[in-house]
Amino acid sequence: MLFGTLEAGGTKMVLSVGNEHNELLEQASIPTEAPGKTIPEMISWFREKGIAALGIGTFGPVDLNPASPTYGWITRTPKPGWTDTPLLPPMRDALGVPALIDTDVNAAALAEWQLGAAKGLKSCLYVTVGTGIGAGLVIEGRLVHGLVHPELGHMLLRQEPDDPAPDGFCPYHRGCLEGLAAGPAIEKRWGKKGYELPAGHKAWELEAAYLAQMCMNAVCAFSPEKIILGGGVMQQKHLFPRIRKRTQELLNGYIQHRAILEGIDDYIVEPGLGTRSGATGALLLARQAAR
Amino acid sequence: MLFGTLEAGGTKMVLSVGNEHNELLEQASIPTEAPGKTIPEMISWFREKGIAALGIGTFGPVDLNPASPTYGWITRTPKPGWTDTPLLPPMRDALGVPALIDTDVNAAALAEWQLGAAKGLKSCLYVTVGTGIGAGLVIEGRLVHGLVHPELGHMLLRQEPDDPAPDGFCPYHRGCLEGLAAGPAIEKRWGKKGYELPAGHKAWELEAAYLAQMCMNAVCAFSPEKIILGGGVMQQKHLFPRIRKRTQELLNGYIQHRAILEGIDDYIVEPGLGTRSGATGALLLARQAAR
Numbered sequence: 001m002l003f004g005t006l007e008a009g010g011t012k013m014v015l016s017v018g019n020e021h022n023e024l025l026e027q028a029s030i031p032t033e034a035p036g037k038t039i040p041e042m043i044s045w046f047r048e049k050g051i052a053a054l055g056i057g058t059f060g061p062v063d064l065n066p067a068s069p070t071y072g073w074i075t076r077t078p079k080p081g082w083t084d085t086p087l088l089p090p091m092r093d094a095l096g097v098p099a100l101i102d103t104d105v106n107a108a109a110l111a112e113w114q115l116g117a118a119k120g121l122k123s124c125l126y127v128t129v130g131t132g133i134g135a136g137l138v139i140e141g142r143l144v145h146g147l148v149h150p151e152l153g154h155m156l157l158r159q160e161p162d163d164p165a166p167d168g169f170c171p172y173h174r175g176c177l178e179g180l181a182a183g184p185a186i187e188k189r190w191g192k193k194g195y196e197l198p199a200g201h202k203a204w205e206l207e208a209a210y211l212a213q214m215c216m217n218a219v220c221a222f223s224p225e226k227i228i229l230g231g232g233v234m235q236q237k238h239l240f241p242r243i244r245k246r247t248q249e250l251l252n253g254y255i256q257h258r259a260i261l262e263g264i265d266d267y268i269v270e271p272g273l274g275t276r277s278g279a280t281g282a283l284l285l286a287r288q289a290a291r
Numbered sequence: 292m293l294f295g296t297l298e299a300g301g302t303k304m305v306l307s308v309g310n311e312h313n314e315l316l317e318q319a320s321i322p323t324e325a326p327g328k329t330i331p332e333m334i335s336w337f338r339e340k341g342i343a344a345l346g347i348g349t350f351g352p353v354d355l356n357p358a359s360p361t362y363g364w365i366t367r368t369p370k371p372g373w374t375d376t377p378l379l380p381p382m383r384d385a386l387g388v389p390a391l392i393d394t395d396v397n398a399a400a401l402a403e404w405q406l407g408a409a410k411g412l413k414s415c416l417y418v419t420v421g422t423g424i425g426a427g428l429v430i431e432g433r434l435v436h437g438l439v440h441p442e443l444g445h446m447l448l449r450q451e452p453d454d455p456a457p458d459g460f461c462p463y464h465r466g467c468l469e470g471l472a473a474g475p476a477i478e479k480r481w482g483k484k485g486y487e488l489p490a491g492h493k494a495w496e497l498e499a500a501y502l503a504q505m506c507m508n509a510v511c512a513f514s515p516e517k518i519i520l521g522g523g524v525m526q527q528k529h530l531f532p533r534i535r536k537r538t539q540e541l542l543n544g545y546i547q548h549r550a551i552l553e554g555i556d557d558y559i560v561e562p563g564l565g566t567r568s569g570a571t572g573a574l575l576l577a578r579q580a581a582r
Contacts, residue, residue, distance in 0.1 A: 061545075061546070061547060075547045076545075076547045122437075123437045123438070137513060139430045139431065139433070139435055139437065139513070140430065140431070140433035140434075140435060140436070140437075141433075142430070142431035142432075142433065143431075144430055144431060144513055144514065145431070145514065146413075146414045146430065146431075146513055146514030146515055146516055147414070147510070147514045147515060147516045147546075147548055147550055147551075148514050148546055148547075148548050149514055150511065150512060150513055150514050151510075151511045151514070151545070151546065152511055152512055153511075154507075154511045154542075154545060155507075155508045155511045155512060156448065156449045156504050156507060156508060156541070157447065157449060158447045158448060158449050158450060158466065159449060159450070172542075172543045172544070172545040173541070173542075173543060173545065175449065176511075213447050216445075216446075216447060217446045217447060217508065217512070218512065219438070219442075220441065220442045220443055220444075220445045220446045220467075221441060221443055221446060221508070221509065221512040221513065222428060222430070222435055222437055222441055222512065222513055223435065223436065223437030223438045223439050223440055223441050223442070224437055224438060225437055225438045250447070250464070251445075251463075251464075252463045252464060253463070254352075254367075254442070254445060254463040254464065255352070255438075255439055255442065256352060256366045256367045256439075257438055257439050259438055260438075
C-alpha cells in the first residue's frame with residue numbers, strides 16, 4: 001500500500017510516496033509560491049500515484065483541532081499569501097483520500113520517537129534550528145498539541161552578556177529564541193551566513209549558549225527523556241559538545257539524573273533518521289489516516 | 292472507603308483523611324523536621340484511621356519512576372536531612388496499604404484538571420508561587436513526568452530592565468524564575484515580605500512581568516489549555532490582571548487563539564479548588580493506588 005507525504009515548508013514543498021514499511025520511494029520538490037499555484041501543482045503530482053492516504057507535516061501556525069471548521073488551515077504566517085489558507089482540505093478533497101496534518105516538527109518528533117533517536121522512550125523533544133526554530137514534542141507517549149501547538153522558538157531567553165545584538169530579530173518578540181539563534185539572527189548579527197563562519201568563530205559559542213538555555217528550559221518545563229536537535233544550523237556538528245557542556249553548566253547539578261549528569265552525549269543528540277525525520281513522520285501520519 | 296493523603300512540604304506535613312466522593316474529612320499538620328522524627332509521627336497519625344490507600348504529593352526533587360529502586364525517595368533538596376531519603380516506602384510498609392506519590396504540584400494539577408479550573412480540558416499547567424515556584428502539568432490527558440518531573444521554577448528568564456536585583460537569588464541558577472520571582476526573591480529585593488508591600492508598590496509590576504514571561508514560555512513550550520496560578524504570592528489577587536495583560540503584550544498576537552487574544556481572563560486563572568488542590572490531588576492518587 002502506498003501513502004503520500006507532504007513536508008510543507010516556507011521555501012519548498014517536499015512530496016513523497018512511501019509504503020507500509022516506512023520506506024520513502026519517490027520524492028519531488030516544488031517551490032512554495034502562492035497557494036493558488038502551489039496547491040494544484042501538488043495535487044497534480046499525487047494524482048497518478050495511487051496513494052491510499054495523505055500525511056502532512058507543515059510550517060505553522062496551523063489549526064490542528066479536528067473539530068475546528070478550519071482544521072488543516074495555515075492560520076497566521078509571515079509567508080506572503082498563506083495566512084488563513086486551507087492546506088489539508090483542498091488536497092484531501094481533490095485526491096479523495098483520508099488525510100492527517102500536524103506541524104512539520106511534530107511529524108519529525110513522531111518519527112524520531114517511533115523509529116529514531118527516541119525509540120522506546122515515552123517522551124522526546126525534537127527541535128529544528130534553521131530559518132526558524134520550531135519544536136515537536138512527545139510526552140507520555142502522545143504528540144502534544146494543547147491549545148494550539150508548541151511554538152518553542154518563541155520562548156523568551158536571557159540575553160547573553162557577550163552578545164553584540166542582544167535585542168534579537170524576531171518581528172513579533174525581538175529577543176525570543178528564534179530572534180536570537182535562528183539562521184537569520186546569526187546572519188544579521190555577524191554579517192555572514194552561518195555556514196560561512198569558521199568553527200572557531202565566536203558566533204558559535206554564543207549560538208551554543210542560547211541553544212543550551214533552550215535545552216535547560218525544556219528540561220525544566222516538561223522534562224523530556226531525549227532532546228533531538230536537527231535543521232540547517234545543527235549541521236555545524238561542533239555545536240553539539242558545546243551545547244551539552246553549557247546545558248550541564250546551566251543546570252548546575254540541580255536535575256539529579258544520570259542522563260544529564262553523566263549521559264548527556266546520549267541525551268542531546270542528532271536526529272536518528274538524519275534528514276528523513278519529517279517525511280517519515282508525515283508517512284506515519286498518512287498510515288494513521290488510512291487506519 | 293477512606294483514604295489517606297499527605298501533602299509533604301518543606302515547612303509542614305499536612306495529613307488528611309478523605310473519602311471516595313473526594314471529600315476531605317479530617318486534617319492535621321505536623322512541622323517538617325528530621326525524617327527520623329517526622330515520618331514516624333505521620334505513620335502514627337494514620338495508623339488508626341482505617342485508610343485503604345495513601346496518596347502523597349511532595350516537595351521535590353523526588354524519584355517518581357515506579358521501576359526505580361528509589362521510587363518515592365526525595366532525591367536532592369536544600370531541606371536539611373531530606374536528601375536521598377525514602378518517603379513513600381516507610382509509610383506504605385508501616386501502614387500496609389498501597390500508595391502512590393507524585394510532586395505536590397502534579398497532585399494539584401491532577402485535581403484542578405479532574406475537578407477544578409481545567410475540568411473537561413486535555414491539558415493544564417498548575418503553578419504555585421510561594422517559598423519556591425513549582426509546576427504540575429497535564430498534557431493530552433496525562434500527568435507529565437518524563438525524565439524526572441517538571442521543574443518550571445528553574446527556567447531561565449530574561450532580566451527585566453527595571454529590576455534592582457536582576458541577578459536573582461536561586462542558589463543553583465541565580466536568575467531563574469524562582470530566583471527572580473519566588474517569595475524570598477521579593478523579600479530580598481525589597482527588604483520586606485510580599486504581604487507587607489502595598490498593591491501599588493513597584494514590586495508587583497516586576498513580579499507580574501516575570502510571571503508573564505513564565506506564562507509566555509509555557510504557552511510556547513507546550514501550549515496548555517489553561518494556566519492556573521496558586522500559592523502564597525498569588526494571594527495578591529491584583530497580580531492576575533497584570534500578568535494577563537503583560538502575557539498578551541509579550542506574545543504580541545503571535546499565538547492566534549481566542550483563549551489568549553480575547554479570553555485571557557479565563558485562561559490565566561486562580562485554582563478552582565482554592566487551597567484544596569494539593570490535598571484533593573493526593574486523594575485522587577490514593578484512590579488510584581486502591582484500584
